[in-house]
Amino acid sequence: MIQKKICLLGPTGVGKTSLVRQFVDGIFSEKYLTTIGVKIDKKQVDIGDKSLQLLVWDIEGVDRYCGFNPRYLRGAAAFVIVVDQTRSQSLLEGMDIFASARESYPNTPAFFVVNKSDLPSEWYWTKEEIKERQSRFTGAFNTSAKTGENVEALFQMIASAVV
Amino acid sequence: MDIFQLNTLGITDCVLYRYEKDKTLCCLTPTVSWAFKVTAIDEISLNVTDVLSLFLEDFLLDAQQCWQSGSASQISSGFWTEASEVTPLRLEALATNNGKGECYLAIKNVSKEFDYRQQSLQSARELLITHHAVISQQDSLHDRLQKVLQEVENGKSELLAIRQAIQHLATGVVILNAQNELFLDNGVARQVLRAHSTQKNCVQNLFQLMKDVHVDTIFLANLEEQQTSWRGEVFWQNAPGGSRWLQLTVAPVFQNETLSHWVFLFTDTTTTHTGENSATTSADKDLLTQLDSRQSFKRELDKWLKTQQGFGLFIIDISEFKRVNENLGYRVGDEILKRVALRLDTFSGEKSYLARIGGNEFALLSPFSCLSDSIIHDYGRGLQVALEDVFIAFGKGEMTLSVNIGVTAFPQHGANTEDLLKNAGLALQFSKYKGKNEVTVFRTQLKTKQVELANLEAELATAIKNNKLTIHLQPIVDLSCGDTLKCEALARWTNDEGKIIPPDVFIPIAEKSGLIFALGDWLLHSVCQTLKELSAYAPNIRIAMNISGRQICDPDFLTKVQDAIAYYGISASQLAIEITETVFIHRTNTVAVTLASLRAIGITISIDDFGTGFSSLEYLKRLPIDELKIDRSFVRDLSVNNDDKVIIKAIIGLAENLGLNVVAEGVESDEQQHFLLRQNCVMAQGYLFNRPMPVQQFIDSLIAQK
Numbered sequence A: 001m002i003q004k005k006i007c008l009l010g011p012t013g014v015g016k017t018s019l020v021r022q023f024v025d026g027i028f029s030e031k032y033l034t035t036i037g038v039k040i041d042k043k044q045v046d047i048g049d050k051s052l053q054l055l056v057w058d059i060e061g062v063d064r065y066c067g068f069n070p071r072y073l074r075g076a077a078a079f080v081i082v083v084d085q086t087r088s089q090s091l092l093e094g095m096d097i098f099a100s101a102r103e104s105y106p107n108t109p110a111f112f113v114v115n116k117s118d119l120p121s122e123w124y125w126t127k128e129e130i131k132e133r134q135s136r137f138t139g140a141f142n143t144s145a146k147t148g149e150n151v152e153a154l155f156q157m158i159a160s161a162v163v
Numbered sequence B: 001m002d003i004f005q006l007n008t009l010g011i012t013d014c015v016l017y018r019y020e021k022d023k024t025l026c027c028l029t030p031t032v033s034w035a036f037k038v039t040a041i042d043e044i045s046l047n048v049t050d051v052l053s054l055f056l057e058d059f060l061l062d063a064q065q066c067w068q069s070g071s072a073s074q075i076s077s078g079f080w081t082e083a084s085e086v087t088p089l090r091l092e093a094l095a096t097n098n099g100k101g102e103c104y105l106a107i108k109n110v111s112k113e114f115d116y117r118q119q120s121l122q123s124a125r126e127l128l129i130t131h132h133a134v135i136s137q138q139d140s141l142h143d144r145l146q147k148v149l150q151e152v153e154n155g156k157s158e159l160l161a162i163r164q165a166i167q168h169l170a171t172g173v174v175i176l177n178a179q180n181e182l183f184l185d186n187g188v189a190r191q192v193l194r195a196h197s198t199q200k201n202c203v204q205n206l207f208q209l210m211k212d213v214h215v216d217t218i219f220l221a222n223l224e225e226q227q228t229s230w231r232g233e234v235f236w237q238n239a240p241g242g243s244r245w246l247q248l249t250v251a252p253v254f255q256n257e258t259l260s261h262w263v264f265l266f267t268d269t270t271t272t273h274t275g276e277n278s279a280t281t282s283a284d285k286d287l288l289t290q291l292d293s294r295q296s297f298k299r300e301l302d303k304w305l306k307t308q309q310g311f312g313l314f315i316i317d318i319s320e321f322k323r324v325n326e327n328l329g330y331r332v333g334d335e336i337l338k339r340v341a342l343r344l345d346t347f348s349g350e351k352s353y354l355a356r357i358g359g360n361e362f363a364l365l366s367p368f369s370c371l372s373d374s375i376i377h378d379y380g381r382g383l384q385v386a387l388e389d390v391f392i393a394f395g396k397g398e399m400t401l402s403v404n405i406g407v408t409a410f411p412q413h414g415a416n417t418e419d420l421l422k423n424a425g426l427a428l429q430f431s432k433y434k435g436k437n438e439v440t441v442f443r444t445q446l447k448t449k450q451v452e453l454a455n456l457e458a459e460l461a462t463a464i465k466n467n468k469l470t471i472h473l474q475p476i477v478d479l480s481c482g483d484t485l486k487c488e489a490l491a492r493w494t495n496d497e498g499k500i501i502p503p504d505v506f507i508p509i510a511e512k513s514g515l516i517f518a519l520g521d522w523l524l525h526s527v528c529q530t531l532k533e534l535s536a537y538a539p540n541i542r543i544a545m546n547i548s549g550r551q552i553c554d555p556d557f558l559t560k561v562q563d564a565i566a567y568y569g570i571s572a573s574q575l576a577i578e579i580t581e582t583v584f585i586h587r588t589n590t591v592a593v594t595l596a597s598l599r600a601i602g603i604t605i606s607i608d609d610f611g612t613g614f615s616s617l618e619y620l621k622r623l624p625i626d627e628l629k630i631d632r633s634f635v636r637d638l639s640v641n642n643d644d645k646v647i648i649k650a651i652i653g654l655a656e657n658l659g660l661n662v663v664a665e666g667v668e669s670d671e672q673q674h675f676l677l678r679q680n681c682v683m684a685q686g687y688l689f690n691r692p693m694p695v696q697q698f699i700d701s702l703i704a705q706k
Helices: A016-027 A088-104 A126-133 A149-163 B003-008 B052-069 B111-154 B159-167 B185-190 B199-211 B215-226 B271-281 B294-307 B321-328 B330-349 B373-388 B417-434 B444-465 B505-515 B516-534 B557-568 B590-602 B618-620 B632-636 B640-657 B670-678 B695-705
Strands: A002-009 A039-045 A052-059 A079-085 A109-113 A139-142 B012-021 B025-027 B039-041 B050-051 B074-084 B089-097 B103-109 B170-175 B182-184 B232-236 B244-255 B258-268 B311-318 B351-359 B359-365 B390-395 B397-398 B404-412 B439-441 B470-478 B484-494 B543-546 B575-582 B604-610 B627-631 B660-663
Touching: A002 A016, A002 A149, A002 B159, A016 A039, A016 A052, A016 A109, A016 A149, A039 B052, A052 A149, A052 B089, A079 A088, A079 A149, A088 A109, A088 A126, A088 B111, A109 A126, A109 A149, A126 B271, A139 A149, A139 B311, A149 B484, A149 B632, B025 B039, B025 B050, B052 B074, B052 B089, B052 B103, B052 B660, B074 B111, B089 B111, B103 B199, B111 B170, B111 B244, B111 B484, B159 B182, B170 B199, B182 B199, B185 B258, B215 B244, B294 B351, B294 B359, B294 B417, B294 B557, B311 B373, B311 B417, B330 B373, B351 B397, B404 B417, B417 B439, B417 B444, B444 B505, B444 B516, B470 B516, B470 B695, B484 B505, B484 B516, B484 B695, B505 B516, B505 B660, B516 B543, B516 B557, B516 B695, B557 B590, B575 B590, B590 B604, B618 B640, B627 B632, B627 B640, B632 B640, B640 B660, B640 B670
Parallel strands: A002 A052, A002 A079, A039 B074, A079 A109, A109 A139, B404 B439, B484 B543, B543 B575, B575 B604, B604 B627, B627 B660
Antiparallel strands: A039 A052, B012 B025, B012 B103, B039 B050, B074 B089, B089 B103, B170 B182, B170 B258, B232 B244, B244 B258, B311 B359, B311 B404, B351 B359, B390 B397, B470 B484
């Protein structure tokens, strides 16, 4: 079966691991447990009559305690920048990470995810500002790892883009 | 002791592979149970037949490069988690090459380190997220209040609706009208401000808070002028009910370009800070760099002392690191600190001990078999060189750092922890005093020198207090004919023993000690008094005086100038203020508001030593200034240095475009004068025309000129 490496990147606490847990195991936990290093999960996705296995790299959040390591993106078929709509700062940091990733991997398909759509938005970005940022990506989604909203759709779209 | 014994004793839990010449991996520790979870191993040859871990498979690409390079090197994969039916494996792989043909792959089970790191970072990150969430809430609330307050003014929205909306927020809200009267507040605000009784009480306490945290009226005026908001974290030391940390947002609201309201938002973040401190210090470890903290360093130093072996103690201070954080952001600053730690660690090697003992301070212990001053000085230089290379900042380009180092050696410079640290600190202080990128090894004479400087500082304080300094005036002349147009006042000091103390000695002392404020006050009064004396001979002459960055940021500076002008009965248009470009690096907005106020009363503003600082066109366009003074270094070498000619032409052209006057400093020869005249430079100052002179001599020269 074809395998494709997909990397999840983003600031700390935006819900990268929760998205993976929801996608792979269909579960969600309210408890926040910070990721250390990298954990790889696998899941089979069907696109039409083709099946492929996504190797989802859940990478420790980038913050003052952990820098961005472009090495993890080597060989990735796509990467996802995850931000949190309850924290404005996460969008700025997410775009910084995106810029750094683009420096090393200018052509890899990139997806933009605004997570925690089940919670009230606490940022002041206008729709136009968000749209402008979204336009730099191959695709964009508002997701909730808690309710599962758009999580399957996100990975389906990624799979379609990389197959 | 080899790896088998270490594993058996439970000291390590590590799988070791040898990289063979035929590019295969041979497992040397097949008895480690989990080795088969990451690699498939042939039971007879013990060769790796397949790599089962996806992460390891990826890391082996880097490992191959390490093994195939001819030189000694080691790389780490970082931590990763390998899923398992029972307990997940936490692993780290290391590829090593000793440079002599021996290459290995070690995979360590790092469960303990992983747990430790996760526990430490869990609390640190929870606090970080909480803090970001507070900021987001305030930003979002600020945005919504801006809109709704404008609607209230337009009659589209009801006051009652806003009142109800803010009552149940977790953020304190106080809204004032343009006259600073209370418009609306909520319960959280009254609680934070301890203003339970009256509305007046709430506004009073709010302004007390603003005053206590130095959010002064100039600052607010600047926000209004720039039509911008401010947010930051402040420590309110004198808060009613006990000191506390507040996340504060201050925002003006405008209706048709006119100020209609002030919005103040605050959240008490004291608990976050308390938690942060404990998270950072819980294990005496600096979480950012993973080095030991100051406390651990002292304990380690005690251990080194007990061995009675000679060693050097190096304190490494990164100069002006605050600027890196302010200009590039804390994330970049943190990244750079981590890389500094890595470079120092790499340079010093395994036998040394490195700790981060302050925000921008590292301490290093290194063993030395021979402890001559020159050897440890050279080692200090080596540390400095290791940090000299360009740092690639996280997505923000390149930068270089300057460091100062203070050094002591055991046993010659101290027999105990306190003495060694104190003496290294003193040596560092002297490095800083000398400038940047200095290494100072402690000498007993430094103590004497320190006493001398302290005495000089005390003497200067007395001299200022007793008006023992004098001013000299240096004419600024018309370049074409040499006639005096105005002059610059320069402070001069001859001490009680008749010894002339040069300004490049006493002004840095004043800057470093805080005497600069007293010296500035003295200069202001002396200049105003001199202007009064000169009024009989040159009623319209203007005197320029140098003002330091610290003075111009003083909220009372404008009032002091106005008071002095009124006291001596002179005209503000006779005063000029010279500042250097560096004052704009910090607190640009505050400085701009003060300068604009000074100009409004007729005082002119000159940028001194122009061209040596950061010379940003953007600043020149935005800031209220009248004149550029070309630094003497460009004028001095213009006959031999074509670059300086080009720079001077550029500065004159720039000033012309921006409508600014230009004064060339340090003109000492006819050649320089003629070149400047050809470039349409009108004014100059320098020994070719006049040296600085006592006031009476200046008066005599004015009379002679007439």
